Amino acid sequence: MSATLTVVGLGSGNPDRLTLGIIKKLKAASVVYVRTKEHPVMAALSELEITSQSFDGLYESLSSFPEVYAAITSKLIEEAQAAADGTDIVYAVPGHPMVAESAVSQLRERCPEEGIELQILGGESFLDEAFVRLGFDPIEGFQLLDASGIRSAQLQPELHTLIGQVYDSFTASETKLCLMELYPPEYEVVVGHALGVENEESIVRVPLYELDRLDGYGNLSLVYVPANHDENLRNRTFARLHEIVDILRSPEGCPWDREQTHESLRKNLIEETYEVLETIDEDDPDHMKEELGDLLLQIMLHSQMEEELGTFNVYDVIEGLNDKLIFRHPHVFGDTNANDAEEALKNWEGMKAEEKRRKGVKPEELSVLSGVPRDLPALMKAYKLQKKASKVGFDWDNATDCIAKIREEIDELQEAIDTDAATDDQILELGDLLFAVTNVARFIGADPEEALTRTNRKFVRRFQYIEQSLQRKGKSVKDSSLEEMEELWQEAKAEERKV
Incomplete structure (x- = not known):
């Protein structure tokens, strides 16, 4: 057997809120440890002639809070194991032992394994004072977050949100940056210091962007974000998007959306993908944002259709993707x-x-060529097929050999045309030529799809130059000669070289 280890809560800071049972336990203890002496109740304990040892030194000697809490846990377990039977060791923490006390969670896990009897006596939590001083009812919807590990994915604007452990300006800054991923910079939040502690309490309302510009952050500081059901905030959440798509597909939703199937939306998915690619080529972030949204809608609609059948939903899609990304990135x-x-x-x-x-x-x-999607654009598919074949040595030695093959294919296409071969034969020869050209792309480190896309853009740019030049002369391409258009084409090339 070993000593008994008891964890007690010192409350939110007002000595008058200490329970009689906790005071008795502190007085009767063989030894009292406190997580920190930086707490308003410590003065009252001194008046009660309760001596204690603090772990404040660990905060200065160790580099992170997890290290501090692990060291506290190990120290208390060592003391309990070394003490004589019947020794009562008390560990006193600010607030309630089960609220934002990592070391207590670790003690609850390790003490049974070490054969140490662990008792926990609650105290008034800072939450009790927050509910009263900030004036909200947690049953309306409430969440408590830790400033040291806050993530934007945790934020739910329709819930009252308390953020504890806002120790200093740095954690306040991290909290601000996280909140600003969802809330606008001018959004009003509440900063509370030492809630319920006479002559120390401070409650300040500030716009979010000023959160880290305030003074006075410390062990008893928190940030409160009131619940807000504004649609503008909810519209920044993935859950709201899922809800909207569900409504659109519901009997009370949009007749067009209800009629859609995987097959009817197939072309939309392809079109939206290419529209995203266009914004990438144009280097247009605003347009890209819009088109990515349209592409995401297609994913949501296909997932919603399967959700209605009970096969999977979009969260299953996300889970599968997350699992795959983690697994494939060892x-x-x-x-x-x-x-x-x-x-x-x-x-x-x-x-x-x-x-x-x-x-x-x-x-x-499996075939070496397996894994290439059946419906890829032909040029892109040819490129991928050739890459897979090249990995097993089925390839040309160099680009020069590829170019020789191109000349061979040109001759065969020319022969098919000159001999008036069947259309299918001419098409096959043309395909062979395009396939050979694709081979060259690999050897020069180019993506043939991108190369052709660039040429397409160049063609459009030069042809529009012809159209605009003719318009200035009061003419159009329909009533202009090929020679005149060719001259303007050369002008367009010359203008490009000047840029």
Whole structure:
């Protein structure tokens, strides 16, 4: 057996709120440890002639809060194991032991394993004072967050939100940056210091952007964000998007959306994808934001249709993607290393093969060309097929050989045309030529799709130059000669070279 370890709460800071039972426990203790002496109740304990040892030194000697709490836990367990039977060791923490006290959580886990009897006596939490002093009822919807680990994904504007552990201006700044991912800079928040403590309490309302410009942050500071049901805030959440798509597909929703199927929306998915690509080519962030939203809508609609059938929903899609990203990045989330992009890609391919094995598929029995989507655009598909074949040595030696193959294919196409071969034969020869041209792209490190896209844009730009030049002369392309248009085409090329 070992000593008994008792954890007590010192309340939110007002000595008058200490319970009689906790005072008796402190007085009767063999030894009292406190997490910190930086608490208003400590003066009252001195008046009651209760001596204690604090762990304040750990905050200065260790570099992070998790290290501090782990050290406190280990120290208390060591003391309990070394003490004689019947010794009562008390560990006193600010507020309530079960609210924002990491060391207490660790003690609850480790003490049973170490054979140490652990008792916990509650005290008034800072939450009690917050409900009273800030004037809200938690049953309306409430969440408590830790400033030291706050993430924007946790924010739910329709809930009253208290953010504790706002120790200093740095954590206040981190809190501000997180909140501003959802709330506008001018949004009013409340900062509370030492709630319920006479002559120390301070409650200040400030716009969010000023949160880290205030003085007075310390152990008893918190930030309160009142609940808000404003649609503008909810519209920045993924949950709201899911809700809207559900409404659109409901019997009370939009007749057009209700009629759609996977098949009817297939072309929309393709079109929206290409519209996103266009914004990338144009380097237009505002337009990209809009088009990415349109593409996301397609994903939401397809997921919603399956949710209605009970097969999966969009959160299953997200879970599957998260699992895949973690699994395929062992050099990030595991113990594998990748010093460059090539090694990272090798890890990715290795984990893809492992996924197949887990699904009962033997990668070594699959075709080398498997995994290329059937409906890819033909030029892109040719590029991917050639890349896969090249990995097993089925490839040209160099770009010069590829160009020789292009000349061969040109001759065969010319022959098919000159001999008036069947249309299908001419088409096949043309396909062979395009396939050979795609091979050159790999050897010069170019994506053929991107190369052709650039040429398309160049053609549009030069042809529009012709149209605009003719319009200034009161003419159009329809009533202009080829020679005149060719001259303007050369002008357009010359203008490009000047830029």
